[in-house]
Amino acid sequence: MTTIKHIASQAGVSVTTVSRALNGYSDVNAETRKKIEQVAKELNYSPNSLARSLVKNQSETLGLLVSGFNKESVKDGFTVEVMSGINSYIAETQYDLVLFNTDSSKQRKKTYTQLCKERRVDGVILQGIKTDDPYLEEVMESDIPCVFIDIPVSSKHVGYVSTDNVEGARNAVLHLLELGHRNIGMINGHKQAFVSKERLEGYKQALLEYGISFKDQLVKDGSFGEKEAYRETMSLLKEQPDVTSVFCASDLMAIGAISAAKQLNYCVPEDLSVVGYDDIPLSSYISPSLTTISQDKFALGYNAAEMLVKMLKYQQPPEQCILKTELKIRSSTSATS
Amino acid sequence: MTTIKHIASQAGVSVTTVSRALNGYSDVNAETRKKIEQVAKELNYSPNSLARSLVKNQSETLGLLVSGFNKESVKDGFTVEVMSGINSYIAETQYDLVLFNTDSSKQRKKTYTQLCKERRVDGVILQGIKTDDPYLEEVMESDIPCVFIDIPVSSKHVGYVSTDNVEGARNAVLHLLELGHRNIGMINGHKQAFVSKERLEGYKQALLEYGISFKDQLVKDGSFGEKEAYRETMSLLKEQPDVTSVFCASDLMAIGAISAAKQLNYCVPEDLSVVGYDDIPLSSYISPSLTTISQDKFALGYNAAEMLVKMLKYQQPPEQCILKTELKIRSSTSATS
DNA sequence: AAACAAATCCGAAACGTTTCGGATGAAGAA
DNA sequence: TTCTTCATCCGAAACGTTTCGGATTTGTTT
Secondary structure, eight states: OOOHHHHHHHHTSOHHHHHHHHTTOSSSOHHHHHHHHHHHHHTTOOOOHHHHHHHHTOOSEEEEEESOOSHHHHHHOHHHHHHHHHHHHHHTSSOEEEEEEOSSOOSSOOOHHHHHHHHTOSEEEEESOOTTOHHHHHHHHSOOOEEEESOOOOOSSEEEEEEOHHHHHHHHHHHHHHTTOOSEEEEEOOTTOHHHHHHHHHHHHHHHHTTOOOOGGGEEEOTTOHHHHHHHHHHHHHHOTTOOEEEESSHHHHHHHHHHHHHTTOOTTTTOEEEEEEOOGGGGTSSSOOEEEEEOHHHHHHHHHHHHHHHHHHOOOOOEEEEOEEEEOOSSOOOOO | OOOHHHHHHHHTSOHHHHHHHHTTOSSSOHHHHHHHHHHHHHTTOOOOHHHHHHHHTOOSEEEEEESOOSHHHHHHOHHHHHHHHHHHHHHTSSOEEEEEEOSSOOSSOOOHHHHHHHHTOSEEEEESOOTTOHHHHHHHHSOOOEEEESOOOOOSSEEEEEEOHHHHHHHHHHHHHHTTOOSEEEEEOOTTOHHHHHHHHHHHHHHHHTTOOOOGGGEEEOTTOHHHHHHHHHHHHHHOTTOOEEEESSHHHHHHHHHHHHHTTOOTTTTOEEEEEEOOHHHHHSSSOOEEEEEOHHHHHHHHHHHHHHHHHHOOOOOEEEEOEEEEOOSSOOOOO
């Protein structure tokens, strides 16, 4: 492995000069620089980023801490599309991305700060962690620049990007209300997700606008899983036969809900309208195609990466970025008869 | 940021002793070790992996070089599911994963070796690169341990994991032949993909077994894209009206093919049988559900990671790992009338 | 001729570890 | 007593960079 020293002796200059030449400093003669560059190419030199990072005290790497990058999440498509957005932005910068795993039962159980401090990442993006995750606290305590996805917390060194979940859920339910539905169930995610809290709030708001009182027994938690949503929808429909429509906090759960409905011989949308949340690729392909709240998952990741990089490169303060959502009306909803 | 020196002075010993204590060497007194560990905890110490890597000349990081981790590939689900498998295995090891981007129009156009040498990765997994990619050559020339996914090349320091694409394609086409089809079209990927070459070979083999001569005009390239496959299927069906079935080299293309068929008022599977390849999540949800060759994408990634780690940790030689595929018969194929 | 400025170069320290080769002292063996 | 052995520790070099502060040479100004 050729180093800066080899180049120095080969070119007959000092290591200092080689370093400065290769890094484009001005106090090196044009010819010397030429010579050095040529030698560097001949010796097939590439700088050791470890050594560089060590002395400069910054690694040019960003941490990506996603919880739940597994088989199920791949099917969902949400997590990976966000990752794809992050990746896309980062690809155009000088940074590299290192993947930290959290949800594993890994032996070396490290804390967030340990993870980051060891690898000396310049900043971190966190995705999919729960509200009761100890990492959350650690992030706030440490002073590593970071940005959250879908978790609205911020401080001097942490920002976030999310979508307007209250508004999104509200629009979903308003859509059902406008179609004449009055008994609207909800399959939510789980208690440890910020988005679930917000989407429930949106659900309540919409009902309120139509003067309908909120009934606790109409909402169930499906923990964002297809199977679980199937199960919960089953019991919802059995317990509450008056329900004519259901709002699901994710498309995957909506798919589970539709399966359940079909199992109970409901026709969708004739007997039961279903609206989802996310607009994953699957949603437009299934039948009936899914009415849903579309959020730009790619942009979620892209913006997060952009914010983080700007914080690092230009010392910009963290922001709170809220993206718009859009109601996509397809075939899983219809007016009440 | 607290270093080993701080601990040393605080504990009243030398840095050597701190290092050896923290790394579990035997020549340090039990009490001293206790003391050192305690001080380390008090000062909230975590080792600087950069410094460590520099002197040990190994970074405990693996490179993941995927070409085509973007919006389209997310929809496909293939790329990300492989990544998920890689991630799963790596999560249980001491390694971290750094993501290299290639397909971007990034300014810093680095060569493969530059990328790896700079970051000093211990090994690399390459996925989705084309047969004419200059990286391929570089990998063989360099001596960094690496494993390819779906590219059957190997050497002293490179192995691969793939599926039996000839066999898979053959089974797909045999399935159609058994259903009575004799005019079988094929929508392949592109010329720069090993798997395309192999799947075409499987297609030919199956035809041969039934004594059917291969006709060049029955196979088109859809470059693994839904839109492209749609277009190619359109022209195929128009040019070759005798065709009663088509084998697509990916599920996404099969979906495009089905759209085209529907557009031309073909019923699937009554007028046209379609079989895909991959078995992505979408395939079982669309209607008609897709008959396809299922490959274990997760295992592809998992095995690749496992192989690489074993090469690194136990100096094992690289292997050639071929996974089995499985024909999944669903509703997009039927017997000829 | 002396003084100054600009251009170009370099030595050495620093970043935070690991590790080689010994040093020290105490205990046991001769 | 002297020699060995063992347990425990440490100094210093090394990894490959960057960077601070200065040195040298050349040309320009007074």
